[in-house]
Amino acid sequence: MSKLLNRSFSHIYVEKQVANNYITKNILSKFKDSKVIYIDDYKEVFSGFDQNFSIQKQSQKIIIAEKKDNFIYQGSKMCHDFNNSAFFYANNIINCLFDCKYCYLGGMYPSSNIVVFVNIEEFFYEIEKISKSYKNIYLSYGYDTDIPIFENIYPFIGEWINKINELSNIKMEIRTKSNIFHNVLSNKNIDNVIPAWTLNPQKFIEKYEKKTANLDERLVSIKKVQDMGIKVRLSIDPIIIEGDFLKEYKLLIDKIFNFLNHEFIRDLSIGFFRIPNVYLKNLKKHSNSPIIFNNFEVIDSIATYPLKEKETAINSLINYLNRFIEREKIFII
Amino acid sequence: MIYVVVSSKQEKRFIKENLVKIKDYFFDIYENTKIKLIISGIGAYNVSSSISYICRLFEPQKNDLILNYGFAATKEIKYVNNIFRINTVKDFCLNKNMYFDLTYDLGLQERSLVTMPKPVENNEMEKNMLYDMEGYAFYQISRKFFDRQNIFMIKKISDNGKNNFDLKNIDLNDGLDKTFEKLYNISDEQEKIYKIKELKYIKSSMIKSNFTKVQKDLIIKKLYQFLLDGKEINNLLDEIIKKEFNNKRERNCYFEQIIKS
Numbered sequence: 001m002s003k004l005l006n007r008s009f010s011h012i013y014v015e016k017q018v019a020n021n022y023i024t025k026n027i028l029s030k031f032k033d034s035k036v037i038y039i040d041d042y043k044e045v046f047s048g049f050d051q052n053f054s055i056q057k058q059s060q061k062i063i064i065a066e067k068k069d070n071f072i073y074q075g076s077k078m079c080h081d082f083n084n085s086a087f088f089y090a091n092n093i094i095n096c097l098f099d100c101k102y103c104y105l106g107g108m109y110p111s112s113n114i115v116v117f118v119n120i121e122e123f124f125y126e127i128e129k130i131s132k133s134y135k136n137i138y139l140s141y142g143y144d145t146d147i148p149i150f151e152n153i154y155p156f157i158g159e160w161i162n163k164i165n166e167l168s169n170i171k172m173e174i175r176t177k178s179n180i181f182h183n184v185l186s187n188k189n190i191d192n193v194i195p196a197w198t199l200n201p202q203k204f205i206e207k208y209e210k211k212t213a214n215l216d217e218r219l220v221s222i223k224k225v226q227d228m229g230i231k232v233r234l235s236i237d238p239i240i241i242e243g244d245f246l247k248e249y250k251l252l253i254d255k256i257f258n259f260l261n262h263e264f265i266r267d268l269s270i271g272f273f274r275i276p277n278v279y280l281k282n283l284k285k286h287s288n289s290p291i292i293f294n295n296f297e298v299i300d301s302i303a304t305y306p307l308k309e310k311e312t313a314i315n316s317l318i319n320y321l322n323r324f325i326e327r328e329k330i331f332i333i
Numbered sequence: 334m335i336y337v338v339v340s341s342k343q344e345k346r347f348i349k350e351n352l353v354k355i356k357d358y359f360f361d362i363y364e365n366t367k368i369k370l371i372i373s374g375i376g377a378y379n380v381s382s383s384i385s386y387i388c389r390l391f392e393p394q395k396n397d398l399i400l401n402y403g404f405a406a407t408k409e410i411k412y413v414n415n416i417f418r419i420n421t422v423k424d425f426c427l428n429k430n431m432y433f434d435l436t437y438d439l440g441l442q443e444r445s446l447v448t449m450p451k452p453v454e455n456n457e458m459e460k461n462m463l464y465d466m467e468g469y470a471f472y473q474i475s476r477k478f479f480d481r482q483n484i485f486m487i488k489k490i491s492d493n494g495k496n497n498f499d500l501k502n503i504d505l506n507d508g509l510d511k512t513f514e515k516l517y518n519i520s521d522e523q524e525k526i527y528k529i530k531e532l533k534y535i536k537s538s539m540i541k542s543n544f545t546k547v548q549k550d551l552i553i554k555k556l557y558q559f560l561l562d563g564k565e566i567n568n569l570l571d572e573i574i575k576k577e578f579n580n581k582r583e584r585n586c587y588f589e590q591i592i593k594s
Contacts, residue, residue, distance in 0.1 A: 004519050006438040011420070013432070035443065037421060037432065045432045051481045055526065059436045284562050288526070293563030 005059040011035045013045050013063040013113075023118035024064050027154050031062075039063075042115055046094075049110045054286040057099055057112040062153075067092065067117035071126040075140065078276075078302065080269045080333045084138035084171075088130065092117040092156065093145040098177060099210040101289035102238060105144060107279025114145075120156070124163045131167040139164070139172045146212075148176045148184045157184055164192045175235065179213035182224035194266065195225050196233035199256065201248040204240050208291060215252070219259050231266035237333070238273035239313070240291060241305050246313060250320050257324040268325055270317060271333035274304040335516050336391075336399040337370040338384060340467055344403045345372055346505055347489065350513065360386060367517060377448065377470035384471065388478040394532065396523035398483040398516050401471040402509065404491035405446065406498075408458040412490045414504045417463060419486040421445040424469040431472050434481040437519055439512055446488065455494030463488050483519075487512065532557050535570060542574050548588045555592055 012034045018024050019038065028036065039045060042065035075087030094115040095105055106112070117123075131137060141147065141160055151157060157174065164172045174181075175196040185195060200208075202215040213221070222232055234256065239249060273291065275283070280303045283292050296303040304310070314332060321330055339345050345363070352363035352370055360383055361372040369391055373383035384399070393399070405417075418441040423430045425447050447462050448469035458464060468486060475484045489507065492498040524530060535556050539549045552573060559566050573591065578584035 004437055004515060004522065006435055010438075011435050035420075039432065040430065044430065048476070048481070050476050050479075051434065052526070055480075055482055055523070056434070056436050061435065281562075286526070 002058070008060050009034055009062055010059070011037055011061045013037050013039050013042070013061065015039055015042055015063075015065045018064060018066045018118050021064075021118045023116075023120070023154055027062070027064060027116065027118075030153065041065075046109075046111045046113060046115055049282075051111050052286050053106045053110070053112045060095070060097070061113045063113055063115045065115055065117055066119045067122065071123045072130055072139075075138070076143075078274055078333070079140065079143070080271070080331045082138060082267065082269075082331055084136065086130075086134035086137045087140075088137060089140040089143045090123055090127070091142060091144040092120055092123055093142065093147065093150055096145045097149050098146055098212045100177075100212070101208045101210065101287065102240070102273055102275075102291045104275045104279045104283075106287060107275065107281070107283035108144075116150075116154070120159060127163065127170070128167065131169055135169060137170045139170050141172050141174050143175070146176050146178060147174055148178050148181045151180070151184050155184075158188060161188055161190060161193055165189055168192075173233065175233075177209060177212040177218065179217035179221045182221045182228070185225060185230070186228070190230060194233050195230060196235055197222055198235045198237060199252065200236070200238075200240070201252045203248055204242075208240065208289070215255070219256065223260055226261045226264035229264075231264050232260075233266050234268045235271075236317075237269060237271040239270060239317075240273055241294070241309055241313065242291075246316055249317060253317075253320055253324065262324065265325060265329070267329040267331060268321065269331040269333060270314070270321075272305050272310050272313075274302055274333075277301050277303045334391075334393065334397040335368050335513065335520065336384075336387060336393060336397060337368055338373055338380060338387075338399065338401045338471060339370065340373050340375045340380065340403050342372060343500060343503075345370065347402060347507060347509060349510065357390075362387065362390075368513075373467070376466050377450075380467040381470045381474045384474045384478070393478055394529055395480065395527035396483075396520050396529050397479065398485065398520055399475050399479050400516065401468065401475075401486045403465060403467065403488060404498075404503075405463040405465045405468075405488035406453065406458070406492045406494060407444075407463050407490050408455060408460050408493060410493040410497075413492065413502055414507070415442075415490045416507065417442050417444040417488050417490070419444060419446045419463070419468060419488060422468045422472050422486070423447045425449045427469075429469075431469065433472070433484065433486065436482045437485075437515070439485065439487070439515055441487065441512070444488070446486070452495040452498075455497070458494065463490070483523075485516070528557075528560055531560055535560070535566075538570055538574055543576065543578060543584065544588060548584075552588070552591055555594075 009031055016038050042063045045063055072088050072090050075081055075089055081087035095112055164170050171192055173194040173196050177198050197218050225232055277298045297306045350368055352365050355362050363370040371383045371387045373380045418439050420433050420443040444463050446468045447464050449464055453464050491503050535553055539553055556566050
């Protein structure tokens with residue numbers, strides 16, 4: 001198939017109104033061999049369900065655009081708020097370079113092309129406004145993507161960290177499946193940053209989390225961040241019910257706690273595979289991944305494993321985790 | 334299958350595949366096992382009606398592609414006989430743009446196209462733009478029947494303005510062999526994604542069933558949807574094929590049950 005495809009980023013679409021933006025110019029300078037196509041509105045390329053997300057994923061393009069509204073969103077009820085009443089998330093990049101076969105992005109967006117919103121000053125303006133309304137805020141940055149892997153395209157993380165540090169009442173989580181996050185975070189003041197990693201058994205990473213770092217690579221990266229004196233968040237999510245999964249996840253837990261420094265684990269969240277049912281239906285139109293064709297039950301429009309299956313498993317996993325980490329540091333979704 | 338839309342017999346000459354003319358009252362349509370070609374006539378209205386017509390007639394599958402191949406003009410005469418793939422098409426009257434999906438590589442240089450309501454003079458043209466009379470309509474209508482990544486437009490530069498078109502200047506030996514080979518491969522690769530073999534099996538099995546043609550078509554669509562949803566359909570298909578009815582009423586009731594399921 002690869003001989004038939006254009007290489008990734010062979011074309012870059014640029015909204016005319018951001019053609020002279022400093023971030024746009026910086027990104028384009030890194031893709032001198034790419035053909036630039038100027039457009040009026042990113043939705044002309046991105047929108048429309050007459051596209052095949054999975055096929056496009058093999059040859060992603062970049063769309064550089066200006067976000068016009070909805071800069072900061074209320075945190076999703078499908079994500080843990082870690083006991084923060086003011087939970088928000090923000091993305092200035094849509095879509096991911098990784099190719100996880102269960103990812104909700106394939107059901108949420110019509111296109112797998114990467115959209116980069118470069119008017120980050122407006123994001124920062126909205127964050128400032130929100131910071132005045134709440135005592136403490138938990139902000140998840142880059143939820144609709146894996147932000148650290150875009151650092152070579154543009155180092156957004158540094159700019160966001162600088163902004164958050166100006167506002168003392170925001171803790172910003174950045175979550176990744178990469179093995180480069182320690183490089184991204186080095187030499188930065190990250191007192192207000194919660195570095196977080198998603199972890200799964202290597203067997204499931206190979207099967208379902210294509211193009212991501214393998215488990216060992218992620219653990220090494222986590223350890224390096226811990227060695228900087230920083231507490232990390234771990235996320236065993238999504239838990240996939242397949243085969244002898246309890247055994248696999250217990251082996252994963254063993255590996256995590258044998259390798260990492262327990263003192264520098266801030267907390268750990270666990271959650272079963274879950275997805276809005278409407279996204280699941282869209283995902284099935286273009287994906288053959290067996291994981292999305294399970295017999296899910298739908299409660300409040302969210303498709304997930306049947307409650308009975310989850311209850312048995314979760315109790316077993318929590319009991320096992322308790323050997324290594326205090327119960328109050330385990331968050332379940 | 335590759336659906337090819339050309340606006341004139343001269344443009345059809347570039348398609349070197351062996352095609353047989355089929356009997357059709359409304360359009361000149363040619364085919365072989367891999368191509369269905371329609372000569373639409375010049376202009377947006379003709380190309381729109383021809384695409385709708387050919388798609389209604391043959392009902393393209395998800396892995397079928399559509400290609401518009403035709404002449405275009407450009408300002409610089411040095412580009413006559415050059416072939417370009419179109420990446421952007423603009424409607425001159427609406428002043429609106431549409432963008433082709435560029436997932437696949439055809440190994441051709443790219444250009445933007447402007448679709449005009451009438452042939453254009455050289456002094457009205459902008460540099461580096463191509464001009465035709467069908468492109469925008471072709472793309473707009475094709476998107477109703479095909480996924481975006483399966484729509485292609487290739488233009489051969491025939492002239493540099495309204496009064497300069499002369500078939501004698503055009504090299505008719507240019508074939509699109511390599512392009513067609515790529516298109517066939519693209520379509521074949523997508524068979525698996527869209528479960529085309531399974532769909533063909535459903536269609537061939539349904540021939541044996543005791544339903545009317547219209548009912549069979551609707552049941553096939555339903556079963557295909559189940560298939561894409563990851564549902565197991567072999568038992569249901571088996572039951573449908575073997576089902577016998579005492580009368581039409583019974584048959585129609587059963588049909589309704591399947592469609593509503």
